[in-house]
Amino acid sequence: MATMQRLQITGLELFYKNGYYNTSIDDILKELSLSKGAFYHHFDSKEDFFIQIIQNLIVRKMYAMLIEPIEGHENSLDLITNCFENALETAVHNELDFGFVLGNFISEFNGKNPEIMKHLSDILKIWEVNLVSAIQRGKFNGYIDRHVDSEGVAVFLMSSYLGIRTFMVENAPSARKYRFMSQLRQYFKSIQVKTPTV
Amino acid sequence: MATMQRLQITGLELFYKNGYYNTSIDDILKELSLSKGAFYHHFDSKEDFFIQIIQNLIVRKMYAMLIEPIEGHENSLDLITNCFENALETAVHNELDFGFVLGNFISEFNGKNPEIMKHLSDILKIWEVNLVSAIQRGKFNGYIDRHVDSEGVAVFLMSSYLGIRTFMVENAPSARKYRFMSQLRQYFKSIQVKTPTV
DNA sequence: AATTTTACCGACCAACTGGTCGGTGGGTTT
DNA sequence: AAACCCACCGACCAGTTGGTCGGTAAAATT
Numbered sequence: 514m515a516t517m518q519r520l521q522i523t524g525l526e527l528f529y530k531n532g533y534y535n536t537s538i539d540d541i542l543k544e545l546s547l548s549k550g551a552f553y554h555h556f557d558s559k560e561d562f563f564i565q566i567i568q569n570l571i572v573r574k575m576y577a578m579l580i581e582p583i584e585g586h587e588n589s590l591d592l593i594t595n596c597f598e599n600a601l602e603t604a605v606h607n608e609l610d611f612g613f614v615l616g617n618f619i620s621e622f623n624g625k626n627p628e629i630m631k632h633l634s635d636i637l638k639i640w641e642v643n644l645v646s647a648i649q650r651g652k653f654n655g656y657i658d659r660h661v662d663s664e665g666v667a668v669f670l671m672s673s674y675l676g677i678r679t680f681m682v683e684n685a686p687s688a689r690k691y692r693f694m695s696q697l698r699q700y701f702k703s704i705q706v707k708t709p710t711v
Numbered sequence: 712m713a714t715m716q717r718l719q720i721t722g723l724e725l726f727y728k729n730g731y732y733n734t735s736i737d738d739i740l741k742e743l744s745l746s747k748g749a750f751y752h753h754f755d756s757k758e759d760f761f762i763q764i765i766q767n768l769i770v771r772k773m774y775a776m777l778i779e780p781i782e783g784h785e786n787s788l789d790l791i792t793n794c795f796e797n798a799l800e801t802a803v804h805n806e807l808d809f810g811f812v813l814g815n816f817i818s819e820f821n822g823k824n825p826e827i828m829k830h831l832s833d834i835l836k837i838w839e840v841n842l843v844s845a846i847q848r849g850k851f852n853g854y855i856d857r858h859v860d861s862e863g864v865a866v867f868l869m870s871s872y873l874g875i876r877t878f879m880v881e882n883a884p885s886a887r888k889y890r891f892m893s894q895l896r897q898y899f900k901s902i903q904v905k906t907p908t909v
Numbered sequence: 910a911a912t913t914t915t916a917c918c919g920a921c922c923a924a925c926t927g928g929t930c931g932g933t934g935g936g937t938t939t
Numbered sequence: 940a941a942a943c944c945c946a947c948c949g950a951c952c953a954g955t956t957g958g959t960c961g962g963t964a965a966a967a968t969t
Binding site for chain 1 (some may be wrong): 819897901
């Protein structure tokens with residue numbers, strides 16, 4: 514595989530595991546048995562390197578995991594439920610979950626690096642916009658109560674998702690995932706269209 | 712004020728603002744015009760310093776802001792609503808919100824420093840236990856539906872709280888707080904005891 | 910008054926940081 | 940075959956890191 518790609522993949526892994534500021538370029542190079550020269554041949558700086566990682570890896574995966582799965586015309590709430598279910602399942606198995614990766618980096622860069630924050634915020638914005646669309650589609654298609662605030666639901670969903678991921682990291686991920694999903698369904702019940710039970 | 716306290720207060724401020732690994736002891740000392748000698752006279756190491764900050768500042772504030780306010784015998788859901796409302800309001804004004812401080816540090820130390828993680832997890836555990844108690848009290852007192860899973864509600868509440876804080880940090884905190892609280896009330900409606908509307 | 914303890918100073922250290930730069934060897938152009 | 944480009948090497952640099960240590964002046968203890 515191309516050296517540039519290998520650097521980015523390993524870079525993201527280590528940045529995620531140890532944090533951006535706590536991972537040195539040397540750490541990444543040691544992992545791949547490459548030299549400083551190789552790194553600075555491909556990237557201008559550590560910051561430029563990370564921005565390319567965001568654009569090449571994080572954005573793409575966010576789309577694949579959290580945006581495309583909710584684009585269909587089925588019941589939005591079902592789509593979102595399944596989407597979260599799958600995303601959290603990869604999280605249980607300690608794989609990279611890009612929604613969380615994003616939240617993590619936002620914590621790390623907040624107030625420290627406005628340039629990088631802008632890139633991260635943009636992704637969050639895209640997620641938000643797509644969630645709002647999905648919810649409005651759900652209203653239009655008769656699945657969601659027309660009186661609910663789509664923006665509010667989106668904010669609530671994103672918040673709880675970012676939060677449960679922080680929380681899963683610390684203890685009993687599988688049990689917490691299960692409990693979280695149950696309560697999410699409970700919440701969804703409260704915003705769906707009430708069909709009188711015959 | 713005693714030098715030791717001033718070090719801890721300034722330390723927490725800077726650790727919170729810039730991250731633990733991205734804040735040097737020299738940064739803290741410069742802020743207070745103190746020397747290395749002063750620091751190592753009072754603390755064994757940077758890690759020891761941070762653990763004392765957790766125990767002296769973070770634990771106390773967590774109790775004051777997120778635990779004691781939900782201990783009363785009124786309607787648990789009201790208590791929790793008010794508690795979150797207040798905590799998020801301090802967050803809007805960019806003051807230290809210790810629930811979030813906790814979540815932030817958990818992200819930062821996860822997988823890097825088990826010793827510190829243990830201390831942070833303990834606080835989260837205390838919060839969880841107290842939330843579960845409050846919810847069970849709510850069931851007992853006839854405010855909350857007896858069929859709901861208390862543990863699940865607690866996990867959901869903590870998640871969404873940690874999440875909204877990450878999310879508020881990035882954009883339009885006040886609007887997001889408002890939207891979040893609306894949806895929280897919506898969720899609470901779905902778990903409270905259903906009194907037939909006459 | 911003599912001694913010990915406390916609180917603090919600041920020069921110093923080895924390890925590490927992001928980044929620079931002169932090189933080198935293989936492949937492609939001319 | 941000469942000239943050039945590309946991908947990479949690794950010694951080196953200045954600045955920063957957490958941490959050490961010998962010293963000192965004031966306060967507390969004897």
